[in-house]
Amino acid sequence: xxxxxxxxxxxxxxxxxxxxxxxxxxxxxxxxxxxxxxxxxxxxxxxxxxxxxxxxxxxxxxxxxxxxxxxxxxxxxxxxxxxxxxxxxxxxxxxxxxxxxxxxxxxxxxxxxxxxxxxxxxxxxxxxxxxxxxxxxxxxxxxxxxxxxxxxxxxxxxxxxxxxxxxxxxxxxxxxxxxxxxxxxxxxxxxxxxxxxxxxxxxxxxxxxxxxxxxxxxxxxxxxxxxxxxxxxxxxxxxxxxxxxxxxx
Amino acid sequence: xxxxxxxxxxxxxxxxxxxxxxxxxxxxxxxxxxxxxxxxxxxxxxxxxxxxxxxxxxxxxxxxxxxxxxxxxxxxxxxxxxxxxxxxxxxxxxxxxxxxxxxxxxxxxxxxxxxxxxxxxxxxxxxxxxxxxxxxxxxxxxxxxxxxxxxxxxxxxxxxxxxxxxxxxxxxxxxxxxxxxxxxxxxxxxxxxxxxxxxxxxxxxxxxxxxxxxxxxxxxxxxxxxxxxxxxxxxxxxxxxxxxxxxxxxxxxxxxxxxxxxxxxxxxxxxxxxxxxxxxxxxxxxxxxxxxxxxxxxxxxxxxxxxxxxxxxxxxxxxxxxxxxxxxxxxxxxxxxxxxxxxxxxxxxxxxxxxxxxxxxxxxxxxxxxxxxxxxxxxxxxxxxxxxxxxxxxxxxxxxxxxxxxxxxxxxxxxxxxxxxxxxxxxxxxxxxxxxxxxxxxxxxxxxxxxxxxxxxxxxxxxxxxxxxxxxxxxxxxxxxxxxxxxxxxxxxxxxxxxxxxx
Numbered sequence: 001x002x003x004x005x006x007x008x009x010x011x012x013x014x015x016x017x018x019x020x021x022x023x024x025x026x027x028x029x030x031x032x033x034x035x036x037x038x039x040x041x042x043x044x045x046x047x048x049x050x051x052x053x054x055x056x057x058x059x060x061x062x063x064x065x066x067x068x069x070x071x072x073x074x075x076x077x078x079x080x081x082x083x084x085x086x087x088x089x090x091x092x093x094x095x096x097x098x099x100x101x102x103x104x105x106x107x108x109x110x111x112x113x114x115x116x117x118x119x120x121x122x123x124x125x126x127x128x129x130x131x132x133x134x135x136x137x138x139x140x141x142x143x144x145x146x147x148x149x150x151x152x153x154x155x156x157x158x159x160x161x162x163x164x165x166x167x168x169x170x171x172x173x174x175x176x177x178x179x180x181x182x183x184x185x186x187x188x189x190x191x192x193x194x195x196x197x198x199x200x201x202x203x204x205x206x207x208x209x210x211x212x213x214x215x216x217x218x219x220x221x222x223x224x225x226x227x228x229x230x231x232x233x234x235x236x237x238x239x240x241x242x243x244x245x246x247x248x249x
Numbered sequence: 250x251x252x253x254x255x256x257x258x259x260x261x262x263x264x265x266x267x268x269x270x271x272x273x274x275x276x277x278x279x280x281x282x283x284x285x286x287x288x289x290x291x292x293x294x295x296x297x298x299x300x301x302x303x304x305x306x307x308x309x310x311x312x313x314x315x316x317x318x319x320x321x322x323x324x325x326x327x328x329x330x331x332x333x334x335x336x337x338x339x340x341x342x343x344x345x346x347x348x349x350x351x352x353x354x355x356x357x358x359x360x361x362x363x364x365x366x367x368x369x370x371x372x373x374x375x376x377x378x379x380x381x382x383x384x385x386x387x388x389x390x391x392x393x394x395x396x397x398x399x400x401x402x403x404x405x406x407x408x409x410x411x412x413x414x415x416x417x418x419x420x421x422x423x424x425x426x427x428x429x430x431x432x433x434x435x436x437x438x439x440x441x442x443x444x445x446x447x448x449x450x451x452x453x454x455x456x457x458x459x460x461x462x463x464x465x466x467x468x469x470x471x472x473x474x475x476x477x478x479x480x481x482x483x484x485x486x487x488x489x490x491x492x493x494x495x496x497x498x499x500x501x502x503x504x505x506x507x508x509x510x511x512x513x514x515x516x517x518x519x520x521x522x523x524x525x526x527x528x529x530x531x532x533x534x535x536x537x538x539x540x541x542x543x544x545x546x547x548x549x550x551x552x553x554x555x556x557x558x559x560x561x562x563x564x565x566x567x568x569x570x571x572x573x574x575x576x577x578x579x580x581x582x583x584x585x586x587x588x589x590x591x592x593x594x595x596x597x598x599x600x601x602x603x604x605x606x607x608x609x610x611x612x613x614x615x616x617x618x619x620x621x622x623x624x625x626x627x628x629x630x631x632x633x634x635x636x637x638x639x640x641x642x643x644x645x646x647x648x649x650x651x652x653x654x655x656x657x658x659x660x661x662x663x664x665x666x667x668x669x670x671x672x673x674x675x676x677x678x679x680x681x682x683x684x685x686x687x688x689x690x691x692x693x694x695x696x697x698x699x700x701x702x703x704x705x706x707x708x709x710x711x712x713x714x715x716x717x718x719x720x721x722x723x724x725x726x727x728x729x730x731x732x733x734x735x736x737x738x739x740x741x742x743x744x745x746x747x748x749x750x751x752x
Contacts, residue, residue: 025718029725036729044736151384153713158721 026157027148033161034140037168038133045125052122056130059109063134066105073098096207103203106131106178120183128175132168140164159224166224169231173238174202180245187245198237205230251696256433257346260702262387264305266709268366278303281385283363285310285355287329291336298344307350308385308707309337310359314602334598338433342591351387351707352434352597362709384710392702398663398693400429400479400487401672405455405683407462407473409624418498421472422620423506423578425567426451427481427488428660428675430595435661436703440595441604445655446513446612448477452678453613453648457641458620459682469624474503475683477675479662481510482594483697484564487662490691492574505531506578508567511593512612513604513652515583519543519550519612522580522587524557524572531577538619538628545631546615555587563590581616583608601656606649613643663699 042048042056077094109127118126140160148157177199180187187195209227212218218226267280269288286309297304312330341350353359362383369382409419426447430440439445455475461467480487492500512519521539525532536552543550557569564570565587571578584593614635621627621634635641658671665672667690680686 025715025722026713029718029721032729033725036725037732040729040733041736044733045740151386151712152710153717 023149023151026153027144030144030148030157030161033158034136034144034164035133037165038129038136041125041129041168047122047126047129050118050122052118052126055113055118055123055126056133058113059127059130060134062105062109062113063131064138066101066108067134067138070098070101073101092207092211095210096204099206100203103174103178103199106175107182110175110178111182120179123183124175124179125172128172129168131175132164132171135167135171136164156220159220162224163227166227166231169235170202170205170227173231173234174199176238176242177202180242184245191241191244195241198234198241202234250698254345256342256344257348257350258392258700259306259347259349260387260389260392260705262306262349262351262385262389262707264385265712266362266366266383266385268363268370270367271370277305279305281306281308283308283310283359283366283385285363286312286333286337289337291333291340294337294340298340298346301347304348306348306385306387309350309352310355310363311352311597313354331598331603335596338596338598339592341433349387350433351705352437353707382712382714384712386708386710387705388708389702389705392700395663395699395701398697398699399665399667399690400490400662400693401665401667402479402487402491402689402691403477403672403676403679404491404687404689405475405679406685407455407458407475407683408685409462409471409473410465410468412470418502419470419472420504421474421499421502422623423474423476423503423571423576424451424454424509424616425476425478425488425506425571426509427478427485427567428655429479429481429487429662429665430599430660431482431591432594432596432599432661434597434703435664436659437597438595438599438659438661439601439656440599440660441601441652441656442513442599443511443593443595444481444509445595445652446511446604446609447509448675449648449651449655450509450512450609450612450616451475451477452651452682453609453643454617454620455679455682456647457613457617457635457643460641471504471624472502473620473683475679477679478567479665480693481567482591483662483693484562484590485567485570486694487691488567488570489564489573491689492570492576494689494691500574500576503571503576505535506568506571506576507616508571508578508580509612509616510567510580510582511584512581513583513608515608515611517548518583518585519548519615520553520582520585521550522553522555522566522568522582523578524555524566524569525577527552527554529577532579535579535619538622539615541628542615542618542622545633546611548611548615550615551585553585565589581612595660601653604652604656606645606652609648609652610643610645613648617643659703661703663693663697664701664703 042053047056074095077098078091106127109131110124140163144157144160147154177195180195181199205227209223212226213220213223262281264279264281266283267277268283271277282304284307289309294307296302311334366383411419427444428448430438430443430445432438432440455473458473462469462473476488476491478485478487478491480490521536523532527533527536532552536550539550555566557572559573566580566582568578568580588594617635618633625634627634635643637643654674660671672688676686676688
């Protein structure tokens with residue numbers, strides 16, 4: 001008996017092709033949201049005019065080094081979290097202390113690296129930009145590449161992109177305060193505690209958000225909203241402080 | 250079948266989901282239709298198949314309790330799922346279906362999915378790439394041909410006791426039942442009534458007669474041959490091969506054979522189907538025995554005669570294969586008319602709820618009493634050999650546990666390997682009661698070709714539309730432009746001015 005194989009006809013441009021294009025589209029969208037602002041910042045501000053890319057690259061390398069040191073410390077000092085996920089103050093304190101390695105890294109990038117003749121104003125911006133860009137690449141690029149191309153749609157990567165934006169603003173603010181603390185010698189006496197307080201707040205921001213997420217169980221949209229809002233507030237405060245310190249005594 | 254494609258040979262699915270009621274202008278060639286069984290209009294499906302229209306795929310949701318006998322509500326609802334399912338199966342099995350058809354059972358997730366799809370559809374737009382919704386994906390390779398579908402016939406003997414002077418071979422009575430099934434969805438074809446009931450009845454008969462035959466004092470002067478055959482839905486191909494494998498002398502020693510088919514859901518009437526005319530003395534004798542015992546039991550057994558047409562390859566009853574080898578045989582069944590090809594072979598509606606233990610028990614009692622009368626010469630004497638509460642009583646627990654097992658196991662022969670655990674279990678069980686147990690493996694007749702891929706995992710994705718992505722890109726673009734402008738103004742334009750002012 002003859003056996004005729006009948007293959008189901010695939011219509012040209014069937015649904016599956018559209019879906020693949022769609023998800024790459026979504027990936028590109030989220031990637032632009034995550035990394036676009038860094039590029040925009042560099043090109044919009046005078047940073048591009050003065051060719052400060054070298055500074056940013058050096059800052060990025062310092063960031064990676066600091067991340068490595070943090071990783072080793074976390075692995076050494078932190079216990080494996082147990083199932084009931086209780087709030088252990090000692091663990092949290094440990095995490096905050098390890099978070100200060102970031103601050104140390106920023107200090108190193110701002111003070112120890114030799115930069116070409118760049119004004120203080122641009123220095124902290126370049127360092128902050130490089131730092132934030134490295135942070136986004138390290139923490140957000142891989143999940144984006146793997147996840148956003150999937151078939152199922154989630155808001156996750158859009159939130160991640162918004163977080164990257166908030167992170168950029170906060171890093172720039174911290175870099176500004178850092179340059180005030182360590183590079184500028186004559187500051188108005190009254191402002192010094194405020195500067196240090198704001199810097200402390202910015203440095204502990206990651207711990208604050210993780211506390212909100214874990215213990216208060218805030219949902220991701222709320223957390224991201226908080227991050228964006230607080231980053232704008234801190235940026236404004238830092239800007240005011242920085243311009244206040246610009247005035248000659 | 251003989252080169253003509255039947256049923257669906259498509260397995261992979263990757264389309265947007267749609268549901269009834271369909272929005273106007275819906276292009277179903279790129280959609281997978283999700284429909285509960287009772288919502289699916291058969292006329293619609295028939296139209297699609299007849300006009301060879303393209304449908305992306307079909308997912309039919311079955312109620313958990315398909316053939317529940319005590320369904321609340323009016324009488325009309327009782328038979329409806331069963332009838333609809335039977336018609337649907339017939340349609341799917343006898344037509345060429347160019348799209349994948351899947352069956353799933355209702356559960357909370359699927360019900361929510363269906364409600365969501367309907368909500369999206371009611372907004373007026375058909376499901377497609379540009380509007381978003383749900384996507385049903387079944388990642389499945391193209392179904393391959395099953396290369397040599399095997400059928401495994403299992404047989405066991407209870408040898409009778411030869412007297413001192415008996416030189417010739419003892420006569421044999423054969424009890425036969427086919428244990429395999431076929432349906433539109435092979436992974437769901439558990440065939441509880443067709444023919445799980447027959448096979449379980451055979452096992453129980455073997456069990457109680459093995460008790461009688463275990464002691465030489467009560468061993469009869471007849472051999473008993475038990476045969477669990479395969480290949481039933483395909484014109485009892487397996488039975489024919491099994492009989493062919495016998496030595497001619499053994500075959501000729503078979504006095505008669507009783508084939509059991511669908512004996513699990515009758516209450517009062519059973520039918521004895523024969524191919525030799527009822528006037529034949531052997532048939533007459535057997536029918537008299539049946540009538541006597543049935544009268545005592547308060548049931549009725551009717552006789553139906555169907556002549557064999559040798560030129561017609563369709564074999565509707567198992568006994569016809571015996572008759573072709575000139576062995577007297579009959580089929581005992583609750584069905585009064587011979588089933589059509591691929592009908593009553595254990596389809597989707599034939600689940601555990603469609604059989605009951607009492608019917609099988611009654612069948613076992615009937616057949617056992619008749620055999621006892623023949624073997625021990627008890628005709629005319631009013632003796633109840635297998636009385637309740639005796640050591641030879643028929644066990645409802647045995648029947649129930651085997652019916653449960655049969656109802657959990659889909660048994661489509663081409664998808665049952667030679668060493669499938671179920672076949673091994675049947676062989677083991679038969680060895681408990683009989684001796685000389687042998688499994689005969691053979692290849693199914695070349696007229697039938699089967700394609701695999703009976704079970705898959707369905708992935709349901711919630712997808713966003715292209716419109717959403719474009720909108721997002723627009724918003725993103727505006728944001729970046731605003732950011733750029735803001736930075737330019739504050740740093741290049743405003744900044745120096747601010748600086749100069751203070752200087």
